[in-house]
Structure formats: C-alpha cells, structure tokens
Amino acid sequence: MTDTDTGTNTGAGTDTATATVTGTRGDEAAAVKETGFITAVIRAMEHERPDAYLADHHAELLSTPRSRLMAREALAAGGTVGSVIVRGRFGDIALQEAVADGVTQVVCLAAGSDTRAWRLGLPARTRYFEVDLPGQLEAKEALLAPVADQLACDRVALSEDLRGETWPRRLREAGHEPGRATVWIVEGLLPYLRLEHFAGLLSRIRSLSGPGSVLLVDAPHSAYFRDPANEEFLAFMASRGSAFRLGLDDLGGLLGAHGWRAEAYTLGGLAEGACSWVPEPPARLCPPRDHHWVARARLA
Template identity: 30%
Template sequence: MMGEVVIQDVSDTALWVAVYRANETKRADALFHDPLADRLVGERGRYIESKMSRSHYVSWSTVLKTHIIDNYCHELIDRGVDTVVNLGAGLDTRPYRLDLPSSLRWIEVDYPQIIRLKEQKLGSEKPKCHLERMEMDLTNVQSRRNFFRRVNGEAKKIAVLTEGVICYLTEAQVASLAKDLRGENNFRFWIADYFSPRIALYLLINKEETKNAPYQFCPEDWFGFFAGVGWKAADIRYLGEESVRVGRRVPMLWWVKVVRLFVRKKVDGGALRTSAYVLLEPNSNACDLARRA
C-alpha cells in the first residue's frame, strides 16, 4: 500500500520541525525555550508531524541541532560577528528568543510563503536585535550573488547559517553556493549540517511521504567537498556526543538496543558521529586537507 505524500514542498519541512521545538519548550528539562513555535506551526504543522515516520528520531535530532546552533550563535557573537545571515530560515525564532545584542543585524532569507507566514504570525512581537527578512529562492544564482555582495559591503564580520538546507540541494548547487559565499571577504563563518555517508544514504531513500522534498546532497567525502570549494571545518559538534553530554540519548528501537549489548565496542564511537553541525571558515588554500570525521 502506498503511503501518503505528506510534504508538499520543502517549505512544509519548516512546519514539521517547528512542532518539535514547540514540544521541547513544554518539557520541564527543556534544552531551550521557543514560546513562539506553537503559534507558527498551526494545524498544518501538527498534521504533518502526526503523519511522518521516524518522528522520534527527527524530534531528537531537531532538539539537539537547535541546542548546538544556539551555542554557536552566542560564541560567534562573542567573537565579533555583527551580522547573521540565516539562509532558508524556516520558522526559526532565534532573533526573538536568544539573548542577543541590540546592535546585531539578523537577516532571514526564505521562500515568500514562509516569510509572509512569519510576518503575519509574529508581527506583534519585538525581536532582541535588528531583524530583516528577504524573500528569495536560494537557487536563483544572480539574486543570491547580488544579495551577498550587498550584505558583504554593509558588514564587517558575517556568520551564515544554513540549518536543514543544504541536504535538499544537489552537490552542484551546494558547490555554487559555497563559492559565492567564499567570494565575499566578510563572510567569515558558516554553520552547516553534516551527515556521515552511511546515514546520508539512508536519508536518500525516497519515502513516499517526503518525495516532494527529497534529500539530495550526499558527497562521498563531506569535508573534502567543502575544502575543494574554499571552506575548512574549524569545529564539529556531533549530535550523538552532545546528546550524551546533556542526557538526551538517541531513541532506538528495542532490537537495536539488544544488538548494542553484544557489539557495543564496535558501534558506539561511530554511532555517535553520524550527524553534526560544523562550523566552517574560509580556507586560504582550497586544496588544503580539511578536518575529517
């Protein structure tokens, strides 16, 4: 029996993961609080979440990703970042919920329907910093380059965030984006999601529910790929390792737990390093070897 096509396009994934941020906020031991998430997801977001498989894993990973990126944002601001460019911002609400300096400039870029939804739902809320929003399809190369060039001329130290974005692009599209960012001298940091080859191959399986928003980015050597387009990994934060540190271990099926009792020494290290967020910095020599997982 064929499953239902739940995700109509990539924009629906923003509604999907926002549900998990809303759910986390209600926990007594929440790793973060996003009080605006519930307002943004609406009935459509809850419906999507109820129909999706792998919900326990996606919920876990969404919470850990949010926690890791929050920490990166604070650290980069302490290092002098004056502008954050959030490409494919989705329903992220960091400009409202994080303790940010009022002088910080935060620019959200996404499809028109996402930008309009946020402006409608959050119009009465006041962000902690200077917030701008821009409607743009990131695959529109000329619009993207014009935007990067303008922002580069207006800022001194820029951090780029692509949370759950590059996985939906092809390798050629990611390479083009990386080169455009590398071509502007004030784009100093890039926070990007990483999947190991084995987990990426699993994500590439075309499930009926997400066939309208398939994962596409699966280079054989993730770190080598980015080194080749001008970016090196300055820091890597693996979701599995962070989950152990904060007491939020990855949810597993019962039979996986049984298997681990017998092969724990062989799988624990690798299992904790299947996905991560990586802090990239410009590579002075694109041929330099990047840090490996």
C-alpha cells in the same frame, strides 16, 4: 516561484502559515516550505519537555493545526527529532559566541521557521538577514506578531530562491557588507540539494565573507541513506515532493576544500562528548539511525 498572499493568524483554528505557503502536492518548493513549519512543531515539543535540550519559547506560535498534523505524519513514518533539536542548540551557542566576539552581521539562509532573531536577545547593533522562498518569511512574521516587541536586533527579510543567481546581489543591496565578518546559518537545507548546488552555494558564501566569518551548517551523513531503518521516512519525503538527496561522508573535508576550517561532528559523536563547547545531547536525541552532521567553520 510565485509570491503568495499572507494572511493573519486569528487564533481560531485558521492555519495561516500553511495556507500561505502550500501549493500543489507536486510543487517541491511548497513542500520544502511546509517542512520549515514541521521543524517548528518539533522544537515546540522539545521546549515543553522537563528535560528539554533546546529552549524555543516562540516555536509554539508557529505550530499551527496543519503543521502539527504534518509533524505527526512525518514522525509516524520514521522521522527523527534529534537532528532538528541538536543543530538548534549547537547553532544557538555558536551564534552567541560569535556575536560576543564582535560579529554584527548574521545571514540565515533558508530561514524557514528560525526564531533566533526574536528569542536570543541579540544586541541592537546586530543585522540579522533572513533569506527564503517567497511567502515563507511573511507567514512567519504574521504568526510571530504577538512577540514582535522581542525583536531587538535589526532584521532584514529577503524573498529569494537560493538556487538562483540574484540573492547575493539583493543581500548586498539590503545592507550586507561582504568585507566584514558574517555568521552564516545554513540549517535544514542541504538534504534537498544536489552536491553541485551545495558547492555553488559554498562558493557564493565564501565570496561574501570577510575575515572572522563563521559558517554553521548541518547535513545528513551518507549512512542515513544506507540504513534500512530510514527507508520508510525517505519514501515518505519523496512522496510529498521534498525528497532527501544529499548525504556526505565527510562534511568537514568538503568545507575545507572550499576555504573553511571546520569542526564537524556526528550526533553520535556529540553524545559521546566529542565537542567541548556543546553540552552532550541525551541519547534519545541521537538514535543510531539518525546519521547526521553539524559543523562550525571559520575562514581558513
């Protein structure tokens, strides 16, 4: 991967975020970067609803003309919004509970357009590490400049490819303390990985986690790939260079095999009240074809 220059959001129709992160159509890393800003558009759309399930008042700043166009294309091809919105609310609640319990380290992997460091009012003692591909976090920072004063916690940004071997070392060098409790956020990444890459990522996270650590993760259910209703969207993602690869029959079981005690829910299960600490999402966010897992796990 190569570093890219970061521009400034002029507010005059310049799509700075996408200009910063977009490469050729065949560049898979660039395509995955673009997807991060698509999810910001989806969160902004939800925030504007009178019955919003997720509040993200900063997502609109990341909704550039280019990312809005890409979001329309993705939704027209059959993309769903439920997994983005539900994992967002699920993660907000779990993160705030962990911080209230005294955890002061947060690591958001493939941070993309995540805005929690700005919008959740995390305590100043919280160190919030964000890791993503070169160019992604710089683009986000430029677009969120108008709300820079709302960043109360200590945020540390690292440009790294999570498929590589250097990010754990750089994380430690940046001040992360492996012996202490950490909240790990891994949202929206797993569809693009192969199982062996996810297993390797879990092993690295486990080695960097102290007692009391929490892992927040989501992934497609394997049924997502078998459902004919999703064929058009899967083809669309493959055509733009960001093919979905990983679906899991049992996310909780896989996490358990890597040393985590997990509670894992499908969107349908959440809509039926399977999780006592998360408000039931509305049916519009849990359509039958959106086969998706969200999970909270603690060290076993």
